[in-house]
Amino acid sequence: MATSNTVARCPHCDAVPPESEVADGWCGSCDKQLPSSFQQRAKRNRPHGEPPPAKKPRGPLLLAGAAAVQCGVAAAVFFALRGG
Ligand SMILES: [Zn+2]
Numbered sequence: 614m615a616t617s618n619t620v621a622r623c624p625h626c627d628a629v630p631p632e633s634e635v636a637d638g639w640c641g642s643c644d645k646q647l648p649s650s651f652q653q654r655a656k657r658n659r660p661h662g663e664p665p666p667a668k669k670p671r672g673p674l675l676l677a678g679a680a681a682v683q684c685g686v687a688a689a690v691f692f693a694l695r696g697g
Pocket residue numbers: 623624625626627628640641642643644645
């Protein structure tokens with residue numbers, strides 16, 4: 614099985630640097646610079662970091678509101694036509 618979602622390891626010494634070292638851009642185990650691609654990958658994977666910040670679903674809520682309004686309008690028109 615492919616393990617593409619594993620934690621990011623230092624390309625020099627194969628260590629797993631903590632978040633602070635990743636942010637620094639230097640591996641504390643071998644004292645070598647970490648490539649920017651490694652930093653991006655480490656940020657994506659977040660081995661023991663906090664969960665990604667929750668975004669407020671503003672768009673979907675607006676869409677739901679618009680759909681609800683449209684449903685209400687359609688229902689009003691329907692009942693108006695039906696009731697006569
Ligand atoms: Zn290293």
